[in-house]
Amino acid sequence: MANANANANANPASAANPASAANPASAASAASAKTNHKTPTPAYEALADSVIARNGDVARSTMFGMPCLKVAGKACLGSYAAGVVFKLPPSHRDLALGLAGAELFDPSGKRPMKEWVVVPPAHERSWDDFADAAVSYARPR
Numbered sequence: 001m002a003n004a005n006a007n008a009n010a011n012p013a014s015a016a017n018p019a020s021a022a023n024p025a026s027a028a029s030a031a032s033a034k035t036n037h038k039t040p041t042p043a044y045e046a047l048a049d050s051v052i053a054r055n056g057d058v059a060r061s062t063m064f065g066m067p068c069l070k071v072a073g074k075a076c077l078g079s080y081a082a083g084v085v086f087k088l089p090p091s092h093r094d095l096a097l098g099l100a101g102a103e104l105f106d107p108s109g110k111r112p113m114k115e116w117v118v119v120p121p122a123h124e125r126s127w128d129d130f131a132d133a134a135v136s137y138a139r140p141r
Contacts (some may be wrong), residue, residue, distance in 0.1 A: 037066070038064075038065050038079070039079075040067045041121070043121060044067070044079040047127050048060065048067070048069055048079075051069055051077070051128075051131045052069070054132075055071070055135055057072065057139070058070070058076075058135060059071075061075070066080060069131075072138070074138045075087065075138070076131075076134040076135050076137065077135075080105065080118055081120075083119050083120040084119055085116050085117065085118045086117055086130045087115050087116050087134050087137060088115060088116075088117055088130065088137060089137045093115065096117040099119060099120075099123045101122055101123075102117055102120060103118055104116065104117060104118075
């Protein structure tokens with residue numbers, strides 16, 4: 001019994017959640033599931049369906065483990081957090097970055113990707129326009 005108390009005192013989180021004490025990887029996995037930026041929202045799925053319906057050369061794929069759409073093997077947009085990340089030409093990139101809450105895509109947290117902009121769900125009505133620009137920008141020239 002003294003040994004069990006010593007273990008509980010050594011790791012208070014394990015006392016509250018015995019599963020995390022038995023399997024630390026399980027606890028880490030549960031924590032990351034709460035902050036998963038790679039699970040597509042219904043709004044993203046509707047956008048993807050619409051873009052594919054309008055463009056026969058667009059296909060579903062993944063990029064950095066997140067759902068995305070590609071044209072000729074090149075990613076053009078993807079699901080990120082509750083928003084959508086778009087690879088945009090400069091003119092559309094400037095428009096997107098002018099929206100409240102929009103920001104350059106930085107999946108590593110170290111170096112933003114200069115052509116990619118995350119547009120939050122507050123601007124969902126603009127997603128179709130950005131998607132069209134992203135598809136056109138990704139097409140081979």
